[in-house]
Amino acid sequence: MTSQKILLPYNFTSEDQKAAEFVIRTFAHQKDVEITLFNTYIPAPQIEVRGSPIMEKMMSNVNYLSKKIDDQEAALKTTKEELIRNGFSEDRIRYIFEARKKDVARDIVDLCRKDHFDMVVLNRSKEKVGRFFTGSVFSKVVGALEDMVVCVVT
Template sequence: MATFHILLPYNYSPNDQKAIRFAIDAFAGRRETRVTLFHAYTPLPTIDVSASPENLKMRSGMTYLAVELKEKEEALKEVGEMLVKSGFDRDAVTCVFEKRIKSAAEAIVDRVAGCNVLVLSRGAGKVTHFFTRSIYARVVTALRGVTICVAT
């Protein structure tokens, strides 16, 4: 039986749900399958609120963004739980929620090390399609020795 280590980049879009559904349909229930659910978020800037009274006004906006990040991290864990309920072993599902230091494409390429399957989603929106294609193209051209599944 083949061993699969799947990387599922997740960006909370409806198209990412298609990638999750594909991974469940194709790989759930297999004994030697591990899944890494991955999201790299843009880190919040650090602002010295004591430097200026104007900076103090930004505190509430930053607090809101910090809460939103925490909610996204919890949502990622919920998707991980959904994978477990759909047939993946609990010990085989890992959720990675980390600061993005490089581009999204570079973060995916770095994270795919050690995986042999990458499941991507591609959207069909007109404006977002341009940017999605860019990330998609950079990831696909950078990888060798990894099976890439594209859910559309």
């Protein structure tokens, strides 16, 4: 029986890798912990070609985006396998790879509430420029969650 559910949002950055390594060091030996890797993606648009050469060219771009999404899911599965290789049993690791519903932060908060996670492991980018353009997922998640442990890996 699982007594602690931990959410690990993962977006394939070096900071995310550090968070995964922290989870491995801290929780791999605990048999009552379940880890959920979480990533959202922006879905590729649906385009009707209808014999138009311009639309066919756009479709090749859409196909490229779809391939990138498939590659992201494969990378998330690889991260799951890394957790398993480092001590977690397969039945204690889940991953959720789904289309973005709102924004990353709100999707994380909604999932934490819906699935009743006990802890979320976040990281915080040190790059101010990146936070300026993307908004700080960290700040939004920490500000929105109540009665939950938020672990920050830097």
